[in-house]
Amino acid sequence: MGYVTNSAILPVLMGKGCLIISDSLNHNSIVNGARGSGATIRVFQHNIPSHLEEVLREQIADGQPRTHRPWKKIIVIVEGIYSMEGELCKLPEIIAVCKKYKSVWEKGKERGFHFTCSWIFAKEVLRVDTADVDIMMGTFTKSFGSCGGYIAGSEEVIKYLKYTCPAHLYGTSISPPAAQQIISSIRVILGDDGSNRGAQKLAKIRENSNFFRSELQKMGFEVLGDNDSPVMPIMLYNPAKIPAFSRECLKHNVAVVTVAFPATPLLLARARICISASHSREDLVKALQVISKVGDLVGIKYFPAEPLKQHQDGKAVKFD
Structure with a gap:
């Protein structure tokens, strides 16, 4: 799933005398990669x-x-979308902070200031210039439906990683x-297959997600x-509610x-819903009906429900 992409590359990029500043909710692959690098770690x-x-x-x-x-x-190091929180990274603001403190990659010099971001989805949503991010990581699972992950950066960085990263030198080829x-998925997303399926899928996943x-x-x-x-x-909180x-x-x-400790704090258990562009409106309504019933049964509706539901295609959607 691209776990090794982070955990194996960070020790190659960073070492003793270097500093890693990491978001407190970064993925475990980033945490382990940072620890294995020997660099000093600070968390914001x-x-x-x-x-x-x-x-x-x-x-x-x-x-x-x-x-x-x-x-x-x-x-x-930040993520584009935090996988256990569903939050988009405040990428423009974070990039502004990095630029304020001379966030540039200085060619030919050991001392530099770098900025990395995983998940390109948030970059597209937030319209961030790729030139403002030195190194980008992503997974080929999820939307690509394949395996592994990738690193994108300058030619010098990629060449350096090819010659020094153990995951590339000793790992089995994809x-x-x-x-x-992966290639077919990228062609569809970019529209290189001669259709607009990629744009339709991106619009559909946003529509499905927001609904x-x-x-x-x-x-x-x-x-x-x-x-x-x-x-x-969807927050469950009480660990006893997870199996129910x-x-x-x-x-x-x-x-x-369902996600529980140690992936989340002990009393912050949750159910993680991931929406796809392939979900039809009927799929979503059926899932909502079931989740609503179970939510009442288990007792995880922590706010008052609205009496009238959103209208779709001229008909009221009722979940009971």
């Missing part, structure tokens, strides 16, 4: 650019521990069918995340993914 509060600036200013002023020498490299699946999120909120569920995000965590919610949904032929 999740998706709060003002706290990132505080950490960045303090670390630049103090320098390395004990010696207070300037850092060899500083790298800020299989031809998986590679062709599903708004209906869940109207029912009284606590749903995390932002509009346009296809990841929707999952099993009751399955009784009605709806399979849900």
Whole structure:
């Protein structure tokens, strides 16, 4: 799923005398890669650019521990969409902070300041210039329907990684069918297949996501995340509600993914809904009906529900 993309490349990019500034809710692959690099790690509060600036200013002023020498490299790492929160990264604001503190890749110099971002989806949604992100990571699972992950960056960076990254040097090459699946998916997304299917799918996933999120909120569920995000965590909180919610949904032929400790804090258990462009409106309405019934049964509707539901195609949508 691209786990090794982060965990194997960070130790190649960073090392002793370097500083990694990481969002507090970054994926475990980033956490393990940072720990394995030997670099100093500092964490800023999740998706709060003002706290990132505080950490960045303090670390630049103090320098390395004990010696207070300037850092060899500083790298800020965030995600585009936080997979357990469903939130879009505040990418424009974070990039503005990085630029304020001379966020540039200096060719031929060891000391530089770098910025990385995983998940290109948020870059497209937030209209961020790719030139403002030094290194981009993404997964070929999920929407691509294949396996593995990728790193995008300057020619110098990619060439360096090809010659030094153990995951590239010693790992087995991706299989031809998986590679062709990725190529075909990219062609569809870009419209190189001669159709507008890619644009239609991108529009459809946003439409589906926003419809599903708004209906869940109207029912009284606590749903995390932002509009346009296809990841929707429904908060369960009590660990005892996890098997009850999952099993009751399955009784009605709806399979849900529940997430608990250690992937989340002990008392912040949730069900993670991931919306696809392939979901029809009938699929979504059926799932909403089941989730609503189970939510009443298990007792996870933490807000008052709206009495009237959204109208679709001239007919009232009723979930009971």
